Amino acid sequence: MNPELMTHWSEYGDAARQILSRTTRSLRIFDPDLVRLGLESRENALFLRRFLAATPRGALQIVLRNAEPFRRDSPRLFKLLADFPHGMQVWECAPQLRRLTDAMLLSDDRHALIRIHEDHARSRLILDDAAACRRYQARFDEILGEGGTPISATTLGL
Numbered sequence: 001m002n003p004e005l006m007t008h009w010s011e012y013g014d015a016a017r018q019i020l021s022r023t024t025r026s027l028r029i030f031d032p033d034l035v036r037l038g039l040e041s042r043e044n045a046l047f048l049r050r051f052l053a054a055t056p057r058g059a060l061q062i063v064l065r066n067a068e069p070f071r072r073d074s075p076r077l078f079k080l081l082a083d084f085p086h087g088m089q090v091w092e093c094a095p096q097l098r099r100l101t102d103a104m105l106l107s108d109d110r111h112a113l114i115r116i117h118e119d120h121a122r123s124r125l126i127l128d129d130a131a132a133c134r135r136y137q138a139r140f141d142e143i144l145g146e147g148g149t150p151i152s153a154t155t156l157g158l
Contacts, residue, residue, distance in 0.1 A: 003132065004125040012115065013038055015125040019107050020047050022127070025055060028106040028140050029062045030093075032118045033069040034077070037105065045076035052084040060088040063143055065100065067092035067151055082153035091148040100143075104136055112136050 006012055016037055020027075027048075031037055038044055052060060064070055070077065070090065081088050093100075103115040112126040112133045126132045 003129075004127075006123045006125060007121055009036070009121040012036065012113075012121045012123050015113050015123065016105060017044070018125070018127070019105055019111050019113050020044060022111050023051060023107040025059065025108045026106075027051070027060045028104070028137070029060075030102075030104045030140055030143055031062070031064060032103060033064055033066045034062070034074065035069055036115075036118075037103075040074045040076050042076070045080065048077075048080055049083075052080060052087040055087060057086050058089060060084075061140075061144070062088075062090045063093050063140075063148060064090065064151075065093050065098045067149075070151070078153055081151070085153065090151040091144070092151060093143060093148045094146040097143060097146055097148075104140060106133065106136055106140060109133060109137060 004015075006015060029037070029039075034040070039048065048060065067090070081090060101117045101119075103118055105113040110128055110130040110133055112124075114124045114126070114136060116122045116124070
């Protein structure tokens with residue numbers, strides 16, 4: 001399937017829901033802060049809960065450039081992190097990567113939603129095309145390989 005270009009935020013939100021509805025095995029996200037993606041909505045959080053309950057270890061991987069909004073404004077997602085620590089991992093990216101301005105939502109190695117720049121809705125939706133998604137999967141692996149700070153739902157102390 002050819003990539004579909006989107007230029008409005010409503011199209012971006014619809015595309016994100018479309019990707020989520022197709023996800024069965026893995027979900028990988030690189031995003032500035034998850035705010036525009038809408039994962040904190042009741043509907044999306046419920047989908048993620050069912051997804052995490054049915055999938056294996058490490059099925060949801062999220063890398064954020066700024067994790068503060070996640071910590072402060074995402075109680076549903078934070079609860080998922082507490083309830084499914086084996087299935088969901090969240091990192092704040094390494095400092096050298098915070099200058100990146102794109103975003104990726106990757107699903108099952110064959111669906112992707114790629115936002116060209118964090119300030120704009122201009123995005124590319126790829127459905128059922130593993131070959132087109134391969135370079136974005138590789139890029140996500142590179143970003144994850146740079147390291148970062150893991151985010152935990154539990155507070156560690158002495």
